[in-house]
Amino acid sequence: MYRQENPDHKVIKIDCADEYTGALTQGGSLYVWGKNNQGQLGIGAGIGIDYTESEKFPTPVIKPQEIKYIDFSCGENTMMMLDDSHLLHKTGWRIDYVPSIFQISKNVKPKLFFCGNSYYCMISEENKIYQWGNLFKQSTTEKTDMDMLPVKENLFNDKEIIMFSGKFKVCGALVKDNQVPSA
Numbered sequence: 001m002y003r004q005e006n007p008d009h010k011v012i013k014i015d016c017a018d019e020y021t022g023a024l025t026q027g028g029s030l031y032v033w034g035k036n037n038q039g040q041l042g043i044g045a046g047i048g049i050d051y052t053e054s055e056k057f058p059t060p061v062i063k064p065q066e067i068k069y070i071d072f073s074c075g076e077n078t079m080m081m082l083d084d085s086h087l088l089h090k091t092g093w094r095i096d097y098v099p100s101i102f103q104i105s106k107n108v109k110p111k112l113f114f115c116g117n118s119y120y121c122m123i124s125e126e127n128k129i130y131q132w133g134n135l136f137k138q139s140t141t142e143k144t145d146m147d148m149l150p151v152k153e154n155l156f157n158d159k160e161i162i163m164f165s166g167k168f169k170v171c172g173a174l175v176k177d178n179q180v181p182s183a
Contacts (some may be wrong), residue, residue, distance in 0.1 A: 017074035017167060018117075023058065028068020030081060031058035038077035039097035042089075062098045064089070075115030076168065082110060090120060102132075112164045114171070121171065123161050 008027025015022050020034030020041060032041040036053045039045060042061040045053075061069070067083040078092030081099060088110050089099035102120075104110070108130070112123040119133025159175035166172065 013072070015072060015074040018076040020054075020074065022061075022072055022074050022079065024069060024072055028070065028084060029063075030061040030069045030072055032061055032079075033058050038092045038094050040075070040077055040079050040092035042079060042081070042091035042097070042099045045097045061091075064099060064101070071113075073114040073165075075120070076117030078115050078120065080113050080115050080120055082113065086110060088113065088122065090115075112161065114165050114167075116166050116171070117168050121164070121166065123164050127158075127160055129155065129161075 006027075008025060008029075010026040011023045012026050013024040016034075018035065020032060020036070022030055022032045024030050030042075032043065033055045034041070036043065036055060041055060041059070043055065043059050044062060061081070063069075067085065067087075069081045070084050071082040073080045075092070077094075078090060081089045081091075083089065086109060088102040088104060090096055090102055091099050104122075108128075109125040110122050111125045111127075114121055116133075119131055121132075122130045124130065156173055156175045159177055161173050162176050163174040164171065
């Protein structure tokens with residue numbers, strides 16, 4: 001007997017970091033499993049019986065209202081998600097055990113993002129780099145770790161950032177070179 005698959009359940013992205021994994025479906029659901037000691041899974045706090053709380057089976061991330069996730073990134077103790085309204089959400093760091101929305105200026109639209117062990121990083125549609133935490137040393141200011149800080153120097157010589165990723169305390173980018181070779 002043929003069993004028809006639901007296209008909304010098709011996995012379109014998988015990411016992992018420090019002992020946990022996430023899988024995003026075409027229907028906008030995000031499932032996670034693994035370590036949850038910092039609330040990085042976005043499924044709420046456990047009952048606190050053992051030191052490292054974890055989920056053995058894929059568990060849906062709690063969604064605020066009826067949103068669909070369209071992208072996500074796993075970091076060491078945190079996770080970021082982008083919803084279909086282009087709002088960024090965050091979990092982890094023992095602050096957010098369920099997703100909460102980043103407070104970003106309405107003028108800044110997220111294009112790419114990732115998170116590591118002690119930071120979140122985002123590229124805006126205007127190709128500007130923003131961070132929360134301590135990825136780039138030159139961004140140290142009197143602000144707290146959770147303030148959105150623009151990266152002051154252009155790390156990629158104004159080239160369009162096509163892909164941007166990082167884990168732990170490193171990052172890298174694929175950039176588009178718009179220069180036309182001279183004849």
